[in-house]
Amino acid sequence: MVDDATKSQLKRIPLLTVKAGPRDAEQWPARLKEEYQSLIQFVKNNKEADNDWFRLESNREGTKWFGKCWVYDNLVKYEFDIEFDMPVAYPSTAPEIAIPELDGKTAKMYRGGKICLTDHFKPLWARNVPKFGIAHAMALGLAPWLAVEIPDLIQKGAIVAKS
Template structure:
């Protein structure tokens, strides 16, 4: 696969082959199996690299996801609730990652705590969809967003360390 100028972690992730969304019945189940496989692979690679930074789980049909993500800045851990829903038009429409407790704390976020992905991630998603999935969105969207925003928010005192 060819991802120019992207992280090694994203380059190591295989593409999703099944083209289906939540409204596609059995095809969605097949896609969801692939999504879980790639997600497990990504989590394991992060653990192997001592770079564990999120935990997520889905509802029964794989359309609503919740969990935690965290970022270490200056040896201090900042942890946030993470949630997202799979859009009905997925995979042609990218996932909107939400960090609700950061709502209104940065300009790089939309109402409800949805992180801004327009400039950097949305074009990548459009170029490679329907081959990208949840693990790709975490790797190429949420991870870089946290790396860019959390240090600034921490230095400004906008976010507080985890207890």
């Protein structure tokens, strides 16, 4: 499922160790610290590889995440708002990343603009709990989804670049 280039990239994203979700008041801050460290390293790696493609931030509690992602197609930038909430069962359950403005434009999306990751990503996530975190969801979930779906949506005329 994962090609050599992706495996190489994944090896450079720190794995997480704390198995705690937002409801675990004692361990959640430690998990959140690991999440931020992993995300910072992932963004740094992307910038070094000239592959900067998203910005992400959270509310103070680390339970709601939001930001932007973008894709270039034929030298045209397509930018989208992204958002997700940390699931109650996190990290056993992966976050469901949403791109609300694309809701209803592709069959590979659930209500509310949540991208479909069921067949490929969720089994991989389940095998890697608690080692995978938000950076891994971006790298193995959102990035491949964008790479496949956005060019298809552009070709079908379902989305156009913002001027």
